[in-house]
Amino acid sequence: MSITEILLFMVSCILTHNFIFNRFLGCCPFLGVSSKVETSVSMGLAVTFVMTIASLFCWLIYNFLLIPLELTYMNTIAFILVIAALVQFVEMFLKKSSPTLYSALGIYLPLITTNCAVLGVATLNMNNNYGLLQSVLNGTFSALGFLLAIVLMAGVRERLESSKIPACMKGFPITLVSAGLMAVAFMGFNGLV
Amino acid sequence: MTILYAGILLGALGLIFGGVLTFASKKFHVDVDERVAQVRECLGGANCGACGYPGCDGFAAAVVAGEAPINGCAPAGEKGMKGIAKIMGLEAASSEKMVCRVLCQGESGVAKERYQYDGYQSCATAAGLAGGPKDCRFACLGLGDCMDKCAFGAITMENGIAHVNPDKCTACGACVKACPRGVLKLLPMSSNVIVRCRNSDTARVARAVCMDACIGCGRCKKECQYEAITVENGFAHIDPSKCTRCGACAAVCPCKCITIS
Numbered sequence: 001m002s003i004t005e006i007l008l009f010m011v012s013c014i015l016t017h018n019f020i021f022n023r024f025l026g027c028c029p030f031l032g033v034s035s036k037v038e039t040s041v042s043m044g045l046a047v048t049f050v051m052t053i054a055s056l057f058c059w060l061i062y063n064f065l066l067i068p069l070e071l072t073y074m075n076t077i078a079f080i081l082v083i084a085a086l087v088q089f090v091e092m093f094l095k096k097s098s099p100t101l102y103s104a105l106g107i108y109l110p111l112i113t114t115n116c117a118v119l120g121v122a123t124l125n126m127n128n129n130y131g132l133l134q135s136v137l138n139g140t141f142s143a144l145g146f147l148l149a150i151v152l153m154a155g156v157r158e159r160l161e162s163s164k165i166p167a168c169m170k171g172f173p174i175t176l177v178s179a180g181l182m183a184v185a186f187m188g189f190n191g192l193v
Numbered sequence: 194m195t196i197l198y199a200g201i202l203l204g205a206l207g208l209i210f211g212g213v214l215t216f217a218s219k220k221f222h223v224d225v226d227e228r229v230a231q232v233r234e235c236l237g238g239a240n241c242g243a244c245g246y247p248g249c250d251g252f253a254a255a256v257v258a259g260e261a262p263i264n265g266c267a268p269a270g271e272k273g274m275k276g277i278a279k280i281m282g283l284e285a286a287s288s289e290k291m292v293c294r295v296l297c298q299g300e301s302g303v304a305k306e307r308y309q310y311d312g313y314q315s316c317a318t319a320a321g322l323a324g325g326p327k328d329c330r331f332a333c334l335g336l337g338d339c340m341d342k343c344a345f346g347a348i349t350m351e352n353g354i355a356h357v358n359p360d361k362c363t364a365c366g367a368c369v370k371a372c373p374r375g376v377l378k379l380l381p382m383s384s385n386v387i388v389r390c391r392n393s394d395t396a397r398v399a400r401a402v403c404m405d406a407c408i409g410c411g412r413c414k415k416e417c418q419y420e421a422i423t424v425e426n427g428f429a430h431i432d433p434s435k436c437t438r439c440g441a442c443a444a445v446c447p448c449k450c451i452t453i454s
Contacts, residue, residue, distance in 0.1 A: 061206075065206075066202075069198055069202060070198075071195070071198060071199050071202055074202070074203065078202075078203065082206075085210035085211075085213070085214060088214055089217050092217045093217065095221060095223050096221035096222075096223055097221075
């Protein structure tokens with residue numbers, strides 16, 4: 001991949017095919033952990049970390065184990081297994097080697113095990129027949145798109161906290177409406193790449 | 194044959210990952226303060242979140258770190274608190290066991306009904322519909338929002354109002370937050386003389402909507418020798434720290450809204 005291709009791929013992953021606003025993956029943490037900018041950044045970074053590594057490992061498992069053995073139909077189960085084990089391992093490793101990073105990511109790291117965005121990126125890599133480099137880049141850039149979306153949303157929600165909202169719209173209704181409007185805004189990037 | 198491959202492959206992957214994780218858990222073992230687990234044992238264990246920490250584990254870690262007070266867990270009660278104090282090497286600060294009380298006696302037939310409510314069985318919803326199905330705007334609606342929130346099964350609905358079983362109540366306060374009318378209140382377990390009405394309307398209005406409403410007449414206040422009773426906002430208040438549980442007020446209350454449980 002040339003540099004231009006990589007840049008275009010980045011724009012495509014972050015803006016036009018944003019995981020949350022375009023593919024609707026990872027909506028649970030997007031709504032659950034977006035009440036403060038600070039925590040949303042931690043969550044976004046944790047997702048970036050896990051999605052990059054998961055893309056790498058899932059690609060290896062898929063191409064070197066599932067394809068040769070003609071077991072590609074088992075991909076979902078195999079990917080879940082890989083992701084769950086990986087997150088556990090990463091959590092233990094971080095706890096020992098970098099307590100600062102561990103406490104920054106905190107509870108969000110184990111939460112990511114059950115995040116559909118991680119499984120989604122592995123499945124997308126497989127469906128699009130991406131190579132190793134492109135798979136890893138897809139994981140990283142898509143996760144950065146997730147980070148962007150969740151941080152923007154947290155900013156909106158912090159503003160919503162202090163604004164006057166009709167009682168019937170308080171809390172989740174206004175949050176979901178804002179998320180919908182943001183998705184509409186992101187539709188504007190369609191056709192960019 | 195291929196199905197065998199599938200089983201073998203996934204089994205092998207599982208085994209390898211399991212092995213790696215086992216190895217990693219030994220290799221990357223971090224010594225955790227064993228007191229955290231001990232403190233965790235003493236807590237209520239319902240993950241109710243009333244302490245303000247993320248679950249019981251979060252609270253236990255905060256206690257050991259010295260950030261949270263040892264009596265921060267209401268469901269653990271006095272027994273749990275003493276246990277924590279022993280682990281932490283502190284004297285248990287005396288904190289009296291609290292219990293949730295229902296400050297309303299407006300059972301069906303006692304409190305007048307405004308309309309027949311037939312909608313979704315939730316107090317919050319009913320309270321929003323034309324001021325609620327009972328005429329009194331302070332009454333317990335009896336649709337069980339508190340019962341749903343109680344993790345300990347201490348609340349039952351009888352005759353259209355909530356009843357709290359003091360033996361099961363852990364004073365976690367989840368029901369107090371859930372009640373749209375503010376009928377529930379945490380009071381010390383020992384203060385068993387309670388004004389079971391909080392209608393702040395004038396005597397005439399209060400009497401019109403409920404047979405058992407406090408009309409704020411002040412007879413209890415005159416009868417009380419210990420100056421424990423005040424009448425504010427149209428209904429009587431008993432100060433648990435001054436009250437001697439003599440029961441003189443309950444005897445003279447014309448509306449029978451002071452009860453001794």
